[in-house]
Amino acid sequence: MEPRQSITPRIANDIGNLDISSDTDHQDISLTRKLRFLIPSLIGIMLFMMPIEISGRLTVPIGHFIDSVNALIAPYMLAVAVGVAVIPSVITVIVSSFGPLRRIDNRFVQLFNPGAVWTCVRILGAITMLLVYFKAGPEWIWHKNTGGVLLFDIAPVLLALYFISAITLPLLTDYGLMEFVGVLISKPFQWLFKLPGRAAIDGMASWLSATSLGVILTTQQYRAGHYTMREAAAIATSFSIVSVAFSYVVLKFIKMEHVFIPWYFSVAVAGVVCALIVPRLPPLRNIPDEYCIEQDAQHAFCDRKASESYLGWAFRRAVERADCSEKPLRQVANGLHIATDMAITVYPAMMVVGVLGLSLIEYTNIMQTLAMPLVPVLELLQLPEAQAAATAIVTGFIDLLMPVILGASIESELTRFVIAGVTVNGIIFLTEVALIMMRANIGLKLWRLALIWVLRLLVSLPVFTLMGNLFL
Numbered sequence: 001m002e003p004r005q006s007i008t009p010r011i012a013n014d015i016g017n018l019d020i021s022s023d024t025d026h027q028d029i030s031l032t033r034k035l036r037f038l039i040p041s042l043i044g045i046m047l048f049m050m051p052i053e054i055s056g057r058l059t060v061p062i063g064h065f066i067d068s069v070n071a072l073i074a075p076y077m078l079a080v081a082v083g084v085a086v087i088p089s090v091i092t093v094i095v096s097s098f099g100p101l102r103r104i105d106n107r108f109v110q111l112f113n114p115g116a117v118w119t120c121v122r123i124l125g126a127i128t129m130l131l132v133y134f135k136a137g138p139e140w141i142w143h144k145n146t147g148g149v150l151l152f153d154i155a156p157v158l159l160a161l162y163f164i165s166a167i168t169l170p171l172l173t174d175y176g177l178m179e180f181v182g183v184l185i186s187k188p189f190q191w192l193f194k195l196p197g198r199a200a201i202d203g204m205a206s207w208l209s210a211t212s213l214g215v216i217l218t219t220q221q222y223r224a225g226h227y228t229m230r231e232a233a234a235i236a237t238s239f240s241i242v243s244v245a246f247s248y249v250v251l252k253f254i255k256m257e258h259v260f261i262p263w264y265f266s267v268a269v270a271g272v273v274c275a276l277i278v279p280r281l282p283p284l285r286n287i288p289d290e291y292c293i294e295q296d297a298q299h300a301f302c303d304r305k306a307s308e309s310y311l312g313w314a315f316r317r318a319v320e321r322a323d324c325s326e327k328p329l330r331q332v333a334n335g336l337h338i339a340t341d342m343a344i345t346v347y348p349a350m351m352v353v354g355v356l357g358l359s360l361i362e363y364t365n366i367m368q369t370l371a372m373p374l375v376p377v378l379e380l381l382q383l384p385e386a387q388a389a390a391t392a393i394v395t396g397f398i399d400l401l402m403p404v405i406l407g408a409s410i411e412s413e414l415t416r417f418v419i420a421g422v423t424v425n426g427i428i429f430l431t432e433v434a435l436i437m438m439r440a441n442i443g444l445k446l447w448r449l450a451l452i453w454v455l456r457l458l459v460s461l462p463v464f465t466l467m468g469n470l471f472l
Contacts (some may be wrong), residue, residue, distance in 0.1 A: 029315075029319050036319070037177075041171065045177070046061065047171065048062050062244065066160050070156070077159065081156055082130070084347050088112065091112045092112045092344075096113055101113075125349060132150070146358040147351070149405055166339035175318075180315065181314075184311070193279070196231065214240040215240050215433060238275040241425070242400065266471070287442075346432065367391050367394055368391050389419055393419055396426050399429050400423060403422075407419040414465075417467075425456060427453075437449060
């Protein structure tokens with residue numbers, strides 16, 4: 001549930017900044033330039049990664065801040081959620097229907113010109129939102145376990161997440177932290193994952209920011225000739241984990257936020273294990289190892305100076321990236337633009353796909369049938385309430401939040417721990433990121449994505465079960 005096409009120019013700009021070289025030695029970097037890298041990056045680390053204890057539970061500051069904002073605006077959020085889905089959809093119809101408006105070269109106007117498919121999704125989503133709000137139409141649309149869950153439980157929580165994370169994430173992504181870490185781990189990244197060292201930065205971008213952001217970044221790198229098609233597909237499906245902030249929301253839905261730190265550590269461990277195994281198996285292994293353009297693309301991280309240590313190289317690249325960061329007001333404007341794009345696109349899509357998916361779960365046995373092969377696996381792992389857990393888990397291919405919605409009623413903390421883990425680690429879900437991956441033209445057709453999702457599930461299940469038994 002992350003930004004779409006409108007962030008592409010920003011990604012392209014960031015990619016262009018990654019290869020900046022400098023003749024300035026590490027020792028000659030001024031204190032001002034060093035602090036420009038260090039201060040925002042340290043603030044970002046503290047916000048997103050520093051564990052704190054509040055009211056007897058461990059969390060991270062950004063999670064507590066999101067909770068506080070949601071508590072403050074809770075009385076108004078239902079009306080706001082409906083407005084976010086309906087009003088922009090009406091404006092989208094107006095803009096999309098008139099040629100002169102469609103041709104206006106303004107990024108705010110273009111938010112309401114998403115193309116024919118997304119225009120239809122917004123219209124259907126707005127209609128669905130109104131039907132649920134007024135409890136009109138067929139009951140399967142507005143029932144408390146279908147549309148009611150989405151409107152009353154999910155929609156009010158997401159808005160603060162979108163805007164707060166979009167504004168604060170540049171602290172992690174725009175001031176050199178990814179370059180610093182990326183250089184330091186480039187060698188083990190190449191050795192472990194058989195991917196170019198440059199992919200370390202993509203991995204950091206995906207893990208620390210947003211799923212769509214990581215996928216689009218990887219796609220741009222492929223089109224620029226830095227990755228082969230197989231490498232791009234492996235990176236997109238292995239490292240595009242949802243952001244730390246959204247992971248906290250996932251865990252909150254399943255009532256396990258008190259173990260956020262060990263749970264997210266388990267997500268990291270499972271992600272690494274999947275990245276080691278899944279790209280070495282079909283179908284990823286069978287994707288052509290070909291470049292998009294005819295050129296030698298293996299030139300990442302080639303700007304290290306002869307006398308430069310890895311630490312000095314990493315620090316210099318980080319400072320150079322911080323030099324290119326935009327002014328804070330511009331970053332806030334970009335963040336608000338991205339958050340608005342996410343909200344007005346994701347809310348309607350969530351209502352359409354979510355209502356259909358939850359209705360299949362509530363009124364049919366389709367998900368239970370699809371989950372049957374998974375039940376013996378969960379029983380073998382000795383997870384309580386295996387049938388309910390299997391049904392919840394298989395819905396993760398439809399939407400990221402469905403498994404935790406269904407799994408919230410499961411009594412076993414171990415089972416809920418595993419459900420939340422495999423859900424986030426699955427990466428691929430049809431309501432958003434799978435569509436972006438298929439549009440990227442990196443060999444990821446729907447059947448391949450489904451198979452990759454199954455492989456990641458089977459690999460990560462034992463990992464999360466082991467980690468859950470360890471921490472709980």
